[in-house]
Amino acid sequence: MFRVAYIVDHLQIGGAQKHLLRVVEGLDRDQFTPEIWTASDDPGELADEFRARDTAVHAVGIRDSMMRPATLRSTWEMSRELRRHKVDIVHGYLFEGNFLAALARLFRAAPVTFVAKRSLDLYTRRDRRLAAAFSNRVADQVVVNAGSVGELVRTHEWCPPSKILEIPNGVEFPSAAVRRPLDPARPTIGMVGRLGWKKGYEFALEAFAALRKLIPGLQVEIVGEGNLRDELLLQRHALDLEDCVQFLGRRNDVPALLPRWDVYLLSSVIEGMPNALLEAMAAGLPVVSTRAGGCDEIIEDGVSGLLADTHDAAGLADALERVLTDPQLAASLSGAGRKRVEEHYSLDAMIGSMQRAYRASLQDAGFKIPANWAEKTVDSRNSGSPLLENASRGNI
DSSP states (O other), X not given: OEEEEEEXXXXXXXXXXXXXXXXXXXXXXXXXXXXXXXXXXXXXXXXXXXXXXXXXXXXXXXXXXXXXXXXHHHHHHHHHHHHHTTOOEEEEOHHHHHHHXXXXXXXXXXXXXXXXXXXXXXXXXXXXXXXXXXXXXXXXXXXXXXXXXXXXXXXXXXXOXXXXXXXOOOBOBOSSOXXXXXXXXXXXXXXXXXXXXXXXXXXXXXXXXXXXXXXXXXXXXXXXXXXXXXXXXXXXXXXXXXXXXXXXXXXXXXXXXXXXXXXXXEOOSSOSOOHHHHHHHHTTOOEEEEOOTTHHHHOOBTTTBEEEOTTOHHHHHHHHHHHHTOHHHHHHHHXXXXXXXXXXXXXXXXXXXXXXXXXXXXXXXXXXXXXXXXXXOOOOBXXXXXXXXXXXXXXX
16 A cells, blocks of 8 residues: 655645545545645645545645745655655645645655646746746656646646646536526526636626627526626626626535526636536536637537637627527537546546556556556546535635
């Protein structure tokens, strides 16, 4: 059995943190024993959920910027503990986790080091960009969740292509589709995500204003919170959409909302590989999305969903009109989208790919892997949608 230490900035509710929760749930505990380390001294509200899954949680205790000399002392102390725990693999997540994982490699904390990049965020500060490049150079493998993210890591963070390993996100697969028969007279569009600039909600609202002229009974439900809420409410008022668009805030019952939506919309201007989009497709909702990040890797335009360019309100309105006025197209997109997630983006596939990567790197480091180790599958058929619930809290 090998020990894996995951290092992340914190365990507040967020996309990477929920992803990690699914990883530790799915790992074959006959092969790998996980533990979590957070850069912050207060791990965060998800810490107890990790502990409930028999995963120890530790804090590095960095209170200020990562780019300070004190970080070296904290990392040395963490590395000493990792050696004491006999950790075999250190796997960093997000900027802070990746940088700490790379520093720990220099302190010989573990024989194998992974780092992970999960979005198309660009580091405009030179020190952070150089730190990301350092993390990529030191790691044995740089895991990305989409081809577009891999290209960014290669070109912007100067990562050697040979180190980049693409493991797409995987989601739980509902045992049955939740899609209802389309009501062309009063259709409902659903959206889930943080009310921030990356999600492009201003373009979605412009699209709704145009679409409502064609479909007077249109209804829209937007789940999530964020710093742009007040601006979006003002835009809704200016576009005379107050009886059409509802901002539902944080919700813990997103799976219960899915059956009352006719189409799921993602209007993002920047993305990695959005779990909320995958879960909507898995639930059987036809989807309309921009081409941001990995979205056009997930969706085959016109087959498993419809795509529009980023920043293109008219393109979104046109795609939504097609789905909402053509029940046959909506049904076709629904079935094909659900099939695509089942075949390419299952939780089983994601966990299996990660475990294979761990075993290969351990072998490269000189460890012997038992020949009879087989893949353990996780139960990816589930009626819930935890990642959609997470997105509704404004973190995806």
